[in-house]
Amino acid sequence: MTASTPRAILEYGLSSGNVGLVQLLGLCPLLAVSNNAVNALGLGLATVLALLVTNTAVATIRKLTRRDVRIPAFIMVIAAVVTSIELAMRAFLPQLHAVLGLFIPLIVTNCALMGRAEAFASRNDPGRAALDGLATGLGFLWVLLLIGALRELIGEGSLFAGAGHLLGLPGLELAAAGYPGFVLAILPVGAFVVLAALVATRQAWRLRRTGTAA
Numbered sequence: 001m002t003a004s005t006p007r008a009i010l011e012y013g014l015s016s017g018n019v020g021l022v023q024l025l026g027l028c029p030l031l032a033v034s035n036n037a038v039n040a041l042g043l044g045l046a047t048v049l050a051l052l053v054t055n056t057a058v059a060t061i062r063k064l065t066r067r068d069v070r071i072p073a074f075i076m077v078i079a080a081v082v083t084s085i086e087l088a089m090r091a092f093l094p095q096l097h098a099v100l101g102l103f104i105p106l107i108v109t110n111c112a113l114m115g116r117a118e119a120f121a122s123r124n125d126p127g128r129a130a131l132d133g134l135a136t137g138l139g140f141l142w143v144l145l146l147i148g149a150l151r152e153l154i155g156e157g158s159l160f161a162g163a164g165h166l167l168g169l170p171g172l173e174l175a176a177a178g179y180p181g182f183v184l185a186i187l188p189v190g191a192f193v194v195l196a197a198l199v200a201t202r203q204a205w206r207l208r209r210t211g212t213a214a
Contacts, residue, residue, distance in 0.1 A: 004124065006131055013135025019112040020143035021202060026110040029103045030144055031191035037160045038167060040148025041141075042096045043103055046085050048137030050107050051116060053081045055133030058121040074117045075108075082108045096166040112136060147194050155185030 019025040026047075033039045057077045065073045086104045090097045097104065107113070116136050121129035153159055157179025164170030184190055 004128060009131050010135045014139045018139040019136055020140050025112045033103050034144055034147040034191055035186045036152040037148040038162050040144045043100055044141035044144040047107055048141050049085055050082050051133035051137035052130060054078050054113055055116055055121040055129040056126050058117045059124055059126040059129030062122045078113050079108050150194050151185045151190050154182050156181050
């Protein structure tokens with residue numbers, strides 16, 4: 001992506017270059033943690049924060065880092081930021097940390113972080129890099145949250161179940177009385193089916209929009 005206007009950065013991160021729905025990056029946490037909305041929200045917010053901070057840090061040090069050590073330096077920055085986020089979550093949201101477990105430190109391996117650091121943050125000022133990190137993170141968050149919400153609604157007939165215990169937000173919890181549930185939706189295969197349906201829906205919408213414009 002070469003466009004650098006704030007509107008273009010936001011549009012790319014949220015829609016046309018969405019890492020979860022278009023580029024299909026970070027699929028391990030996207031599929032593994034999206035069995036309910038609370039888990040999806042927790043990991044999504046952690047990823048937003050990681051992208052925002054790492055992009056800003058990389059843009060800040062970009063002129064101080066030699067080309068031959070640039071990638072290792074970026075990896076160190078990403079690892080330090082993600083470790084800080086994990087420690088903070090363990091301290092302030094221990095129940096959520098226990099549920100998400102290994103997937104929090106695995107944010108380090110999310111290709112979206114290194115991809116945006118190399119492709120955008122290392123070539124732009126900290127302000128634009130921060131906006132790009134925020135847009136990319138929010139794009140990942142809304143896809144992750146949508147998959148989690150759909151799987152939880154279809155699979156268990158609830159939404160944000162456990163928000164009171166895990167996030168301290170009991171007002172978010174919703175449940176449909178008497179819903180028998182559809183267990184396939186909350187099994188691993190359900191994640192693939194829901195993601196595939198979202199990708200297919202987006203493609204159909206784009207083709208229809210292109211056809212209408214033509």
